[in-house]
Amino acid sequence: MxxxxxxxxxxxxxxxxxxxxPPSSIYRETIQLPFLKQEDQTPIVxxxxxxxxxxxxxxxxxxxxxxxxxxxxxxxxxxxxxxxxxxxxxxxxxxxxxxxxxxxxxxxxxxxxxxxxxxxxxxxxxxxxxxxxxxxxxxxxxxxxxxxxxxxxxxxxxxxxxxxxxxxxxxxxxxxxxxxxxxxxxxxxxxxxxxxxxxxxxxxxxxxxxxxxxxxxxxxxxxxxxxxxxxxxxxxxxxxxxxxxxxxxxxxxxxxxxxxxxxxxxxxxPRSPPSTPSSFRMPTPERACASPVCASDSSTESSAEQSLSPSSSISETQQWLVRNRFSNYCRTFSNFTGADLLKLSRKDLTQICGVADGIRLAHSLSARSVRPRLTLYIATDTSEKKTTDDTSQTVYQELYLEEMTAAELTTKVADLFSVPANHIQQISRTGPHGIHILLSDMMVRHMPDESCFMATLQKMHNSDCFHCILR
Structure with a gap:
C-alpha cells in the first residue's frame, strides 16, 4: 500500500x-512545584x-x-x-x-x-x-x-x-x-x-x-x-x-x-561533480564490420576471440564473460570451464540468469550472427572500360548494409577502391537509356537484396574527388 x-x-x-x-519523549510538561517560582520557569521549546x-x-x-x-x-x-x-x-x-x-x-x-x-x-x-x-x-x-x-x-x-x-x-x-x-x-x-x-x-x-x-x-x-x-x-x-x-x-x-x-x-x-546523463548510459558494443573487405585475417581473429571454445580454461571463461558484458555472473560461473558453460541449455541459462540475460547468454554461446538488412555484390572496374557480356570471369565482393543509407554505401564502396570516403563526392546508378540517377537513401532502401553492380570511379574535373557509377 x-x-x-x-x-x-x-x-x-x-x-x-x-x-x-511523542508522549514518551524527554520534553515533558513542567511540574508545578510549590517551592519554585513559576515566573522564573521558561518553557522548553x-x-x-x-x-x-x-x-x-x-x-x-x-x-x-x-x-x-x-x-x-x-x-x-x-x-x-x-x-x-x-x-x-x-x-x-x-x-x-x-x-x-x-x-x-x-x-x-x-x-x-x-x-x-x-x-x-x-x-x-x-x-x-x-x-x-x-x-x-x-x-x-x-x-x-x-x-x-x-x-x-x-x-x-x-x-x-x-x-x-x-x-x-x-x-x-x-x-x-x-x-x-x-x-x-x-x-x-x-x-x-x-x-x-x-x-x-x-x-x-x-x-x-x-x-x-x-x-x-x-x-x-x-x-x-x-x-x-x-x-x-x-x-x-x-x-x-x-x-x-x-x-x-x-x-x-x-x-x-x-x-x-x-x-x-x-x-x-568521493563522488565527482554532476555529469551529463550520457555518462550513466550503458556502453554499446562496437558494430562489427561485415563487409567482404573487413573479412580479413583480423576479423577472423576477432571473431575467434569472441567465441567460447570447449577447451577454454576457467580464467579464459571469466574473461569471455566480462568481454561480452556478463560480469555480473562471473561469481556464479566462477568454477565453470568453456565446456561446462557450453553444456548448459537455454532453459538452464534462463533459470540461472533470468529470462533476458539468459537468452542473451545463450545466443552469445551459440555465436549466432545477425543477418544484414541488405546484401549487395559489387565488382570494381578500375580500368574504366565498358563491361562485356561475359561476366563469368568477373569477381564480385559482398557488401553488407545495416543502416541502408547512401552514406553507408559510399563508405563501403570507398573501402573497395581504397580511397577516403570524403573523396567520393557523388555516387550514381545507371538508369533507363544510360542516364545517371543520383543515389539517395530512398533508392538504397528499395534496392533488391543480393543485387549485382559494376562500380567505376571517374575523376572529376579540377578536383581530387571522384564520381562513382554503379552499372
Whole structure:
C-alpha cells in the first residue's frame, strides 16, 4: 500500500511541523512545584533539526514505550522518503554548489549479521542473480537529480538534491527479512533491517565529502501484502489488552521519522561533480564490420576471440564473460570451464540468469550472427572500360548494409577502391537509356537484396574527388 500525502498538494510541511514530540519523549510538561517560582520557569521549546527524513509508512503499534519504532514494509513496493531541510548554512553556499549528496542504504540491525554483512549479501546475490536489494523508483521521485545505482553495491543508492526545494525519493526493498535467518519461520522471526540516509555537502574541489547529517530507522520486510497483515495483527493484539497495559505501547503513526545516528563507516570514493546523463548510459558494443573487405585475417581473429571454445580454461571463461558484458555472473560461473558453460541449455541459462540475460547468454554461446538488412555484390572496374557480356570471369565482393543509407554505401564502396570516403563526392546508378540517377537513401532502401553492380570511379574535373557509377 502506498501512502501519499494526507495534506493538500500545495501544502508541504516544514521540519518543525513534522517534528512532533511523542508522549514518551524527554520534553515533558513542567511540574508545578510549590517551592519554585513559576515566573522564573521558561518553557522548553523543542529544537527544530536542520535536516529530517520521513519514511511514509506507518509504524507498528506493538512496540512498547522507550523502545525504537519498527516499520513493516512490503517487498518490491515503492515507499516515499521525504527529505526536509531547515539548514541555516544554505545561504553561505555559492549558487553552483547548493546541491547536496544523499546516500540511502539498507543494512542489518543485528550486530551478528553486521559482522558477516559481506558474506550475507554475496549469498543473496547468488540466489537472485541480476536483482538488487535496494532500488530507486525514479518516475515517482521528486526533486532528485543525477541518481546513481552502483552495480557493485546492491544495497545502496545515491542522488543529488537541492535543500531549498521539495524533495522526495521513492525506494524499493527487494529482499525479505526471512532470507537472512537460519530458520525460516515467517516474517515475524525475520532479521530486522535499518534504512539509513547519509547526507554530504560539496567541497571546493567539486566532490561531496563533508558530512552533514545521518539518520536511520528500523524496518522489517515481508512478502507482498505481508506488512499489511502484520500491522493488523499487532493492532488487534494491543486492542485486546486492558487500558492500563495499552498505555505501555507507543501509538502507531502514519509516518516514521528517521532518528539521527552516526554516519555509515564505509569509506567510499568521493563522488565527482554532476555529469551529463550520457555518462550513466550503458556502453554499446562496437558494430562489427561485415563487409567482404573487413573479412580479413583480423576479423577472423576477432571473431575467434569472441567465441567460447570447449577447451577454454576457467580464467579464459571469466574473461569471455566480462568481454561480452556478463560480469555480473562471473561469481556464479566462477568454477565453470568453456565446456561446462557450453553444456548448459537455454532453459538452464534462463533459470540461472533470468529470462533476458539468459537468452542473451545463450545466443552469445551459440555465436549466432545477425543477418544484414541488405546484401549487395559489387565488382570494381578500375580500368574504366565498358563491361562485356561475359561476366563469368568477373569477381564480385559482398557488401553488407545495416543502416541502408547512401552514406553507408559510399563508405563501403570507398573501402573497395581504397580511397577516403570524403573523396567520393557523388555516387550514381545507371538508369533507363544510360542516364545517371543520383543515389539517395530512398533508392538504397528499395534496392533488391543480393543485387549485382559494376562500380567505376571517374575523376572529376579540377578536383581530387571522384564520381562513382554503379552499372
Amino acid at each position: 502506498l501512502f501519499w500525502h494526507s495534506q493538500p498538494e500545495h501544502y508541504w510541511p516544514t521540519p518543525a511541523e513534522h517534528y512532533q514530540n 523543542p529544537l527544530c533539526p536542520a535536516f529530517q527524513c520521513v519514511l511514509c509508512a506507518p509504524s507498528s503499534p506493538g512496540i512498547k514505550l522507550h523502545e525504537e519504532t519498527l516499520t513493516y514494509l512490503n517487498q518490491g513496493q515503492s515507499y516515499e522518503i521525504r527529505l526536509l531541510s531547515n539548514w541555516k548554512g544554505l545561504g553561505e553556499l555559492a549558487e553552483g554548489r547548493r546541491l547536496l549528496r544523499s546516500v540511502v542504504r539498507v543494512v542489518f540491525h543485528d550486530r551478528r549479521l553486521q559482522y558477516s554483512e559481506r558474506q550475507q549479501l554475496e549469498s543473496w546475490q547468488l540466489n537472485h542473480p541480476g536483482d538488487r536489494i535496494l532500488d530507486i523508483d525514479i518516475p515517482l521521485s521528486v526533486g532528485v537529480t543525477d541518481p546513481l545505482v552502483n552495480p557493485n553495491t546492491l544495497n545502496t543508492i545515491e542522488f543529488l538534491w537541492d535543500p531549498s526545494k521539495r524533495t522526495s525519493v521513492f525506494i524499493q526493498v527487494n529482499c525479505i527479512s526471512t532470507e537472512f535467518t537460519q530458520r525460516k519461520n515467517g516474517g515475524e522471526k525475520g532479521a530486522p533491517f535499518r534504512i539509513q540516509v547519509d547526507t554530504y555537502k560539496g567541497d571546493a574541489h567539486g566532490g561531496f565529502t563533508e558530512h552533514l547529517y545521518s539518520c536511520s530507522c528500523q524496518v522489517k520486510v515481508f512478502k507482498p501484502k505481508g506488512a499489511d497483515r502484520k500491522q493488523k495483527t499487532d493492532r488487534e493484539k494491543v486492542e485486546k489488552r486492558s487500558a492500563l497495559e495499552r498505555e505501555k505501547y507507543q501509538p502507531a503513526c502514519e509516518s516514521t521519522i528517521l532518528t539521527e545516528c552516526i554516519p555509515w563507516p564505509d569509506i567510499e570514493a
